[in-house]
Structure formats: C-alpha cells, structure tokens
Amino acid sequence: MNDHVLKQEIAKADKAINDRDFETVASCYTEEAVLVVKPGKLVQGREAIKAAHQKISDYFNGSLNVTQGNMVVIEAGDIALVLSKTYIESPEKTDSEFSSERDAIYIYQKSADGTWLCAIDNSYGVTLLESDTQPSA
C-alpha cells in the first residue's frame, strides 16, 4: 500500500496545497473534475478548482497542512476509489467550523497516457448524506 501510485499522487497534491502551489494542484485534476468545497457547494473544472483551493487556503490563513493516514484503494480498470483518513491542520485558523479529521472519498481516472487524475474530490465523504442541502455546482 505504501508505494501505491495513487498514494504518491495524493501526497503530491497535498504538498502542492500546503505549499500554495495552485498550478500543480490544478494539474492533479481532470478537466471535468468536481471538488466538494463544503457540504452543499461544489465547483467543477480545473480553473474553478484552482480558484477554490486558493480561497480555501486563504480561509485557513495560508497555514493549511493536509496529510493522509490510513488509505484503501479499489481499482476497477481505469477508475479507482480511494478512501482516506484525511487530517487538516491549520495553526493560524483554529476556529474553523469543519472537522479536522475526515473519512475522505477521492475518485481517480486513468488518462490515455497512464497517469491518474482526480475526477471527484470529496473530503467530506458520506457525511454529505447528513446535510440538509444537496450539493450543487
């Protein structure tokens, strides 16, 4: 599990988020990818996701430190489901309303050149089922 290519891909994306390198963050997603910004709020497309990540980072006063713990990867051809313990630290933002430990759901899609890109990024996992609002783009 430690050296699964998707674990490496997610570590790369986390590092880019933590480094505020939003070009690299955007390059980790498919063109039509969807990011769950928060329950009830989705953004779609690389440019929108790039802007959203910048806003999220700003919300955490630039102190965001995202890391992953235990991970389960299920591959089915060119699609993979990743379940991951996601930890969100933000020393400069201690009053966030969102949980700092999440059971995240990431869906990856294998490109024609063999690289994996994130198609759906839902760090809130199944907790969206508990929200009053259905997500919308």
Next chain:
Amino acid sequence: MNDHVLKQEIAKADKAINDRDFETVASCYTEEAVLVVKPGKLVQGREAIKAAHQKISDYFNGSLNVTQGNMVVIEAGDIALVLSKTYIESPEKTDSEFSSERDAIYIYQKSADGTWLCAIDNSYGVTLLESDTQPSA
C-alpha cells in the same frame, strides 16, 4: 433528485437483486467492475459479481430486500459518485453479522451509448478504513 437517472438505475439493480434475477444484476455492472462482498473481500468482473450476488442472496436465505434512502449524486463528466443510505432487510436471516443500514458508495461510469453502469459497488462505504484487512480480489 427523485428522477435522477442513476436513482432509477440503482432501483433497477435492487429490484433484480431482490427478485434473484442475477442476469439483470450482472448487466448493471461494467466488464471490469469491482464488488466489495465484505470488508477484505473483493470480486472483479461481471461473471464473478453475478456469482457473488447469488451467494450473498443464498446467505440471506433468499429473503434479501435491498432498498435505498437519501441519496447524493455527484457527476463529473462520464463518472458519477453516488452516496446512498442503503437498507438491507432479510426476514429469513436475522443473525447476519453485517449492518442492515449502510452509507454506501457506488461509482458509475457512462458508456459510449450513454447508459450508466456500476464500476465500483461498495455498500460498506468508508467503514473499510476501520477494517484490519485491506481488500483484495
């Protein structure tokens, strides 16, 4: 939400499971689909999934009644993530070790002809992160 095509697809698959119509069940999956039979046990491919559903139905003494409740669908091009409250009743099997109410994760893939097929069927959702065993086919 009520008339989302994926809600209809999942209702069709559930009806086929409940009716023990395993040909129809198998037709709801992609060729390379993966079914999480239970934590730590995966099967891959339509034929294997068909056989697994028959075994699961037998385990519940043919009395399985699968239904879905609240559902969240997130589409990203030809991939969709479905989060769903899944209810599993089995009047003839009241001593199952598995939970009868689950926050399931289904991944659907749109075929070239526009029909949605299930690529990953994980009724155990993020609870796989709590399992001691990593899933394996």
